[in-house]
Amino acid sequence: MTLLIGVLSLGLILSFLALGVLISFRILRFADITAEGSLPLGAAIAAVLLARGVEPTLATTAAFCGGLVAGSITGVLHTKFKIHGLLAGILVMTALYSVNLDIMGRSNIPLISAVTLASYAEWAGAAILGGGLSLNLFGWEVSTRDVSVFASVLIAISVAGLILYFFFRTNLGTAMRATGDNDQMIRALGVNADYMIVLGLALSNGLIGLAGALLAQYQGFADVQMGIGMVVLGLASVIIGEALVGSGSLGLSIAGAFMGSVLFRLLVAIALRWGLDPNDLKLITAVFVFLALVAPNFLNWLGKRSVLGEENRIGAR
Amino acid sequence: MLEAQSLAKTFNPQTPNEVKALNGVDLSITEGSWVVVVGTNGSGKSSLLNAIAGTFFVDTGEIHLDGQDLTRRAEHQRAKLIGRVFQNPFSGTAANMSIEENFALAARRGMSRGLTWALHAEFRESLRERVQRLNLGLEDRLSNTIGSLSGGQRQALTMLMATWVRPKLLLLDEHTAALDPKSADQVIRLTEDIVSRDKLTTLMVTHSMQQAASLGDRLVMMHRGQIIHDLRGAEKRRVRVDDLLARFEEVRRREQLDETAAEMLRQAYI
Numbered sequence: 001m002t003l004l005i006g007v008l009s010l011g012l013i014l015s016f017l018a019l020g021v022l023i024s025f026r027i028l029r030f031a032d033i034t035a036e037g038s039l040p041l042g043a044a045i046a047a048v049l050l051a052r053g054v055e056p057t058l059a060t061t062a063a064f065c066g067g068l069v070a071g072s073i074t075g076v077l078h079t080k081f082k083i084h085g086l087l088a089g090i091l092v093m094t095a096l097y098s099v100n101l102d103i104m105g106r107s108n109i110p111l112i113s114a115v116t117l118a119s120y121a122e123w124a125g126a127a128i129l130g131g132g133l134s135l136n137l138f139g140w141e142v143s144t145r146d147v148s149v150f151a152s153v154l155i156a157i158s159v160a161g162l163i164l165y166f167f168f169r170t171n172l173g174t175a176m177r178a179t180g181d182n183d184q185m186i187r188a189l190g191v192n193a194d195y196m197i198v199l200g201l202a203l204s205n206g207l208i209g210l211a212g213a214l215l216a217q218y219q220g221f222a223d224v225q226m227g228i229g230m231v232v233l234g235l236a237s238v239i240i241g242e243a244l245v246g247s248g249s250l251g252l253s254i255a256g257a258f259m260g261s262v263l264f265r266l267l268v269a270i271a272l273r274w275g276l277d278p279n280d281l282k283l284i285t286a287v288f289v290f291l292a293l294v295a296p297n298f299l300n301w302l303g304k305r306s307v308l309g310e311e312n313r314i315g316a317r
Numbered sequence: 318m319l320e321a322q323s324l325a326k327t328f329n330p331q332t333p334n335e336v337k338a339l340n341g342v343d344l345s346i347t348e349g350s351w352v353v354v355v356g357t358n359g360s361g362k363s364s365l366l367n368a369i370a371g372t373f374f375v376d377t378g379e380i381h382l383d384g385q386d387l388t389r390r391a392e393h394q395r396a397k398l399i400g401r402v403f404q405n406p407f408s409g410t411a412a413n414m415s416i417e418e419n420f421a422l423a424a425r426r427g428m429s430r431g432l433t434w435a436l437h438a439e440f441r442e443s444l445r446e447r448v449q450r451l452n453l454g455l456e457d458r459l460s461n462t463i464g465s466l467s468g469g470q471r472q473a474l475t476m477l478m479a480t481w482v483r484p485k486l487l488l489l490d491e492h493t494a495a496l497d498p499k500s501a502d503q504v505i506r507l508t509e510d511i512v513s514r515d516k517l518t519t520l521m522v523t524h525s526m527q528q529a530a531s532l533g534d535r536l537v538m539m540h541r542g543q544i545i546h547d548l549r550g551a552e553k554r555r556v557r558v559d560d561l562l563a564r565f566e567e568v569r570r571r572e573q574l575d576e577t578a579a580e581m582l583r584q585a586y587i
Contacts, residue, residue: 171431172431172432174418174435182412185408187393187396188370188396
């Protein structure tokens with residue numbers, strides 16, 4: 001049970017990443033891999049500030065802003081300097097590796113003794129649930145700390161999801177969605193598509209920076225390598241979400257992104273339990289995303305083939 | 318209203334693919350006038366529209382609309398004054414968004430877009446009413462994605478979107494070319510309704526001689542990036558499809574003559 005709650009909490013934290021990827025890949029249709037740099041950037045900023053005793057909410061907000069800046073740089077490289085979107089992301093991601101090292105001063109910062117949002121959650125949990133170290137949940141013995149962290153993350157991601165949902169129904173948000181859908185149309189309707197792309201990428205990477213900051217506080221350290229494989233991870237979550245609830249509407253996409261993120265974490269935990277070598281995790285994730293991307297075409301092809309086969313057989317008769 | 322002076326544009330200059338799309342076009346359109354542009358493929362008629370809309374900047378020349386200099390203004394800045402309908406029905410609408418959201422986008426053409434709700438009851442009501450007038454039976458499907466509609470329906474909606482906020486100039490770029498004859502007919506009738514009702518200044522490119530002869534109050538024929546005929550008033554009203562075809566034939570023959578004459582000269586002197 002403790003393991004399950006841990007997995008769910010991690011899944012929820014990473015759903016901030018999934019929301020970021022949803023904005024860039026699905027809504028703006030921009031293959032943005034800045035995430036690999038902006039996630040550790042968020043973690044680095046938060047960790048450095050927390051280690052110096054800065055207020056956790058302030059440190060987390062700073063991490064969000066760091067992501068905003070990273071995303072807008074990618075956006076400006078793409079729109080103003082006409083650099084291919086993928087390359088713009090690679091440039092910023094590569095630069096961020098050094099920036100993150102500069103911010104942290106070394107490759108790893110432990111947060112064991114620092115006051116973090118996780119400590120806040122713990123205190124709030126203790127105040128609400130009583131002072132006990134563990135708690136009986138449906139007959140399972142679980143630690144109060146885990147439950148309160150889980151509950152706080154759940155609240156945070158629900159609020160973020162709602163805000164995002166409402167944002168995408170405003171005039172500004174609608175224009176941003178249309179930019180990804182049909183930029184020719186949106187320019188003809190007087191929207192500066194470049195501005196929308198910069199803004200969208202900023203928002204996307206802000207959320208990803210936030211995911212980094214929360215991840216660092218949850219696992220108790222920030223590491224300069226923690227961004228590797230994050231884009232594919234986020235994409236996997238988004239794809240699973242689409243498989244679960246479809247991509248028919250905005251609300252479903254957002255809900256799907258975090259359901260996908262949690263489910264993906266669960267699947268990973270189960271696979272690791274079965275004895276999957278953790279080193280193979282990224283390979284498996286990449287293969288999974290590959291399969292998810294080609295499956296629709298493959299099924300289509302299979303469908304056509306069987307229909308053709310049917311016709312041939314009928315023709316032969 | 319619209320003043321375009323000596324517009325010139327060369328694509329891919331100094332390369333083997335060099336194309337002189339516009340070669341000194343002067344066009345001035347008075348308020349409320351409906352100008353139809355015809356021409357062969359590559360004559361520059363679509364380029365003229367795109368130059369005015371701001372899809373690209375012209376190499377030389379100036380564009381003024383409603384007293385404002387648009388020459389160096391970006392496409393999205395010109396959109397405040399200009400409504401557009403494209404040839405491709407997919408170009409004018411956001412396929413994955415609902416009909417009402419598409420209209421919400423169109424209703425703020427040229428205005429700022431902030432953090433206010435895109436859709437509200439009042440807007441939905443007026444949208445329902447205006448869509449009902451199209452007689453396409455779409456008024457009860459306003460929350461469906463626009464991508465689920467046929468090309469003709471989408472083009473009719475684009476027409477309504479482009480004119481939701483009254484444009485100073487309406488640009489129609491072969492907007493019925495990709496439609497089946499029945500839908501094309503519907504869209505043309507809708508165009509006539511809207512343009513005459515709102516007294517819109519309109520610049521329309523068409524490949525259909527039928528439309529060119531019957532629509533508008535002025536006809537411009539383009540060839541090789543230049544305007545070669547400009548018929549107005551009574552002259553325009555007299556024009557028949559056959560006359561237009563004859564003029565095209567004349568252009569073609571002159572072209573051939575040029576080439577054979579050049580060939581003759583070459584053989585005689587080189």
